Amino acid sequence: MIENLHLIIDVCLLAFLVLIAFAAMKVTNLFVATMLFGIFSFVTALLFLDLDAVDVAFTEAAVGAGFSTVLMLAALRLSGAVENAKHRHSALGLFIVVLTGAALIYGTSDFPIMGDANAPVQLHLAPEFIALTQEKIDIPNVVTAVLASFRGYDTFGETVVIFSAGVAVLLLLGMGHVEPKNEPEQSTVLWVVVKPFIALILIFGLYVQFHGDFGAGGGFQAGVIFASGIILYSLVFGEGYARKVVPSKILPRLAALGVLIYGVTGLASLLSDKPFLDYNALSSNPIAGQHMGIILVEAGVGLAVFSTVLLIFYSFSGVNHNE
Amino acid sequence: MNELLGHFNYWIVIFLMMMGLYMVIASSNLIKKLIGLSVFQASVFILYITFGKITKGSPPIITDNVDVYSNPLPHVLILTAIVVGVATTSVGLALIVRIKEAYGSTDEDDIHDMDDNDDFHIKNDRSIT
């Protein structure tokens, strides 16, 4: 019965995904397309949860469904929301797509059956990671261990990519300057309800940041959740007041500081003749060193992601506000 | 039956991938293209996570009385890929906002028409100020 339920949920969610993608392709109002893309992310995250990827589901829900949708809406405000339906069909494009799709579907016949424990992917690296995590790092969440310790180089690279994306958006749009002013049309109900919500979101962000070693969570997710608390404040109370809470000038520095914390943690191990990002050097007890390293690195990632996400949001919402 | 259900996820993934690709090719609106790109991206994520699943396995968080864990490696790759994907999408959106300011349109065909037209000069170039 339980296996059947897994299967039913899996099939239903995939069908939803196809329907939503199709509808998003068809609509001409880009606001609607963006909202549909938001629930597309929701359903994807649900699917990840069903496929055992708890951390990924968490990230997709926070980043894909939350931040990405807000960002696209903020961009739509500036770029116009109706698509010109005149030139939307391409026979050549359809031909190419069908051909590629057919070739790929032919290719799937060689894939292992889903869930096969003896498929080539499962035999190499993954068992070692699980065993080594128990032996050398001793935290329950294998994903966090692999992310922050075994593949620390990789994650450092990703953090730098996010930082540079923030810098690129800043260079393209600038931060703008918004004076706080009273919003005439806002309702009191919203003000009253949203205030405790913001506190809740910020606390939840901290919980996710520091609970990442034991359950789903970590720096990437926590950064986005924390930023969405501030974004909520800005949506309800006005852009100018949000910039009083978290000044826009501080954000690029905070983002750089986050990357710096990560880098310095790596350099610390170089001082005691160990390879870059080898946390065993941080303490006399290797396991305690690993714990310390992971917490520091996650803090760096969380800070960098939080400030970059908020920076990008400020950049988008700051354009055209003075006119 | 087993064969059919075992490959069902892959087929849907490819279908979604092609849908995203078609959106990128066929629609001339730049934001629609970006949504198509994101759909394509999401389909790749689902493909990776599907590879990592083991039947009757549990999430890769070590607990007592569990001995089969799903593969943690695809999870790590996709976790970072999602965040980086959104960061790149935001750069794309920033470019679109700039293009809209310079050309007054987000439609690719209109922009090409304006580029071909010699009389057209970029009027509202605010990047210098």
Add this chain to the structure above:
Amino acid sequence: MIIEILSDMCLLFGGIFTLTGAIGLLRLPNFFTRLHAASVTESLAAPLLIVGIILDTGFTLDSAKLVLIIIIMVVANPTITHALCRAAAHGGVNPDMDTKNNEISQSKTETEISAKELK
């Protein structure tokens, strides 16, 4: 034993209420009636379903978080409904019920009008 039956009842009624709400959302004639159907059933069905789960899990940290989810949903749903209702009334959606016969043709043109307005 009693707790099990109670939990099952909660889940059953929660499921029925969500279904009713969805059918209302799909079938009712105009925007405000649909809003009513969706929001009222949501505020009842969500706590019922979650209470059903809480009774089944027993008293743990998870059940405390589930209570938090109930609070969030009970507060957030009416707020969203209120804000949406306000926005729709400002945006010019007609709450009249006596134009029932014209409703479908009218609402079809409404999309076109709003598309034109957006340009």
Add this chain to the structure above:
Amino acid sequence: MIAAAIIALLITLALTLIRAFLGPNIYDQILAVNSFGTKTVLLIVVGGHALGWFSYVDIALMYALVNFVGTLAVMRFFEQYNPQGEQS
């Protein structure tokens, strides 16, 4: 009974999705999308309990918050964009 609740929720999601596609006006679509979000939270709670998903409660909590923020953002930016309303 829990299986019945899950199936009821899946049918609900499908019906809500149809409303989100049909419209007819944008407020209907916002309503349907928000409703879809809350139903997903319920599906995570019920499904997570039935199938033993790990730490499903955290994720449900997160979904509820994200759904709230997302719907508010939709309404806020739609209001700002709408040429009838004053640009704020």
